[in-house]
Amino acid sequence: MKVLVAGGSGFVGSRLVPLLVERGHEVRVYDLVVNPELSDITVRGDVREVEPYLAAALDCDAIINLAAAHRDNVRPVELYHTTNVDGARVTTEVAERVGIQRIVFTSSVSVYGLNKPPSRESDPTAPFNAYSKSKLAAEQVYRAWYDAAAGRTLQIVRPSVIFGERNRGNVYTLAKQIKSGRFLTVGDGKNRKSMAYVGNVVEFLASLLEDGNGYRLLNYADKPDMSTNELVATIRGALGRDPKMTLRLPLWLGILGGRCFDLLAKLLRRELPISSIRIEKFAAETVVDTTALEATGFARTFTLAEGLRRTVAAEFPA
Numbered sequence: 001m002k003v004l005v006a007g008g009s010g011f012v013g014s015r016l017v018p019l020l021v022e023r024g025h026e027v028r029v030y031d032l033v034v035n036p037e038l039s040d041i042t043v044r045g046d047v048r049e050v051e052p053y054l055a056a057a058l059d060c061d062a063i064i065n066l067a068a069a070h071r072d073n074v075r076p077v078e079l080y081h082t083t084n085v086d087g088a089r090v091t092t093e094v095a096e097r098v099g100i101q102r103i104v105f106t107s108s109v110s111v112y113g114l115n116k117p118p119s120r121e122s123d124p125t126a127p128f129n130a131y132s133k134s135k136l137a138a139e140q141v142y143r144a145w146y147d148a149a150a151g152r153t154l155q156i157v158r159p160s161v162i163f164g165e166r167n168r169g170n171v172y173t174l175a176k177q178i179k180s181g182r183f184l185t186v187g188d189g190k191n192r193k194s195m196a197y198v199g200n201v202v203e204f205l206a207s208l209l210e211d212g213n214g215y216r217l218l219n220y221a222d223k224p225d226m227s228t229n230e231l232v233a234t235i236r237g238a239l240g241r242d243p244k245m246t247l248r249l250p251l252w253l254g255i256l257g258g259r260c261f262d263l264l265a266k267l268l269r270r271e272l273p274i275s276s277i278r279i280e281k282f283a284a285e286t287v288v289d290t291t292a293l294e295a296t297g298f299a300r301t302f303t304l305a306e307g308l309r310r311t312v313a314a315e316f317p318a
Helices: 011-022 036-041 050-057 078-098 130-147 170-180 198-210 228-238 251-268 276-283 291-295 304-315
Strands: 002-006 026-031 042-044 062-065 102-106 153-159 161-163 184-186 192-197 215-220 222-227 247-249
Touching: 002 011, 002 050, 011 026, 011 036, 011 198, 026 036, 026 050, 036 042, 042 050, 050 078, 062 078, 062 198, 078 102, 078 130, 102 130, 102 198, 130 153, 130 215, 153 198, 161 170, 161 198, 161 304, 170 228, 170 276, 170 304, 184 228, 184 251, 184 276, 192 198, 192 228, 192 304, 198 215, 198 304, 215 291, 222 228, 222 304, 228 304, 247 251, 251 276
Parallel strands: 002 026, 002 062, 026 042, 062 102, 102 153, 153 215, 161 192, 184 247
Antiparallel strands: 192 222
């Protein structure tokens, strides 16, 4: 199959593209940034621009859209909408104009909101910020494309927070703080976190190209979920520290401190590793149900603990 991976130079795409090639697919990357390791198969372009996207998509059989504005503090805030929603509109227009009948889109479990019971795909959504609202709106764009004509295949994946080697997201930041000795657990640490190791995620995305037609909406997380206490203990163990030793801060005081960092970041006009939204998300219960995913028969290669240990070993070698 000839596959166009939009956003293929990013963290997930850089792991997915080689796997697709290994599985015998012909792959082309479409991205604003060119990953040197994938430069020979990359077309530089923006998912918001039709013409270069069309040129990249010619003769392809499928599009996997990983392109997104996703960080907590993207500015201007309108970039969430223009990249995620307008990018979805352009993707579906491109697919229609070149005759592509299969799209895989990575959304987010954030569309369910924070501190919800384990969310199933059929549960009501409650997006809580510009990012989650834009992801839900993008899903609706793709669903309209699917409904508009027979014979199309749309697979929407709502992954939990994805971590792994060469990623500088929340898990990396957490491990870095623990290694520095300046980490404090905010709250009682009993809140559970659904998470996903990139090595498993890319295998699942690749499997979607090779199995199933029609419409599917699936949560993705690696189970069983860890509590924040278990997550911190696993990372501490991987760093060679005492897994049980940690300092705690009341939640209200942690959020107040995060707001102070928000103000400091605004004054300095740069991103800081600590913010109120990151603290709130860290202390929140964010669990998704994966019953529908398990029904597909997908078998994960790595456990969650193995993924964490692999990530820590790669990023913080002894």
